[in-house]
Amino acid sequence: MFFYLFIDTVKNICNKTLTFKFKRKRLLLSEKYKSSKSIGYARATHNEYEYLEEQIKFLKEEGCSLIFSEFISLDEEIKPQLNQAINFLSEGDQLIVTQLD
Numbered sequence: 001m002f003f004y005l006f007i008d009t010v011k012n013i014c015n016k017t018l019t020f021k022f023k024r025k026r027l028l029l030s031e032k033y034k035s036s037k038s039i040g041y042a043r044a045t046h047n048e049y050e051y052l053e054e055q056i057k058f059l060k061e062e063g064c065s066l067i068f069s070e071f072i073s074l075d076e077e078i079k080p081q082l083n084q085a086i087n088f089l090s091e092g093d094q095l096i097v098t099q100l101d
Helices: 002-014 049-061 080-088
Strands: 038-044 066-071 094-097
Touching: 038 049, 038 080, 049 066, 066 080
Parallel strands: 038 066, 038 094
Antiparallel strands: none
């Protein structure tokens, strides 16, 4: 199921639409002892330094244990840091991608 959700998320990012899932502040007992990690990914173009900093701050607040970020155009087909973030994921991990207004 994770794979399908991930593909949907990537498809939405490519189409420049992203739906947000809201997380609970408290964990359920069934979730409490999982060893899952939240991995973050932030991207900005070359002249958007403050925008990238805002995204990283948001990802830290969301509890990301590792954040991958890069300055790269959305039109680029290969995004090395996004690929690294995807490769770093293991079963049960979350990939959080930001899109701030």
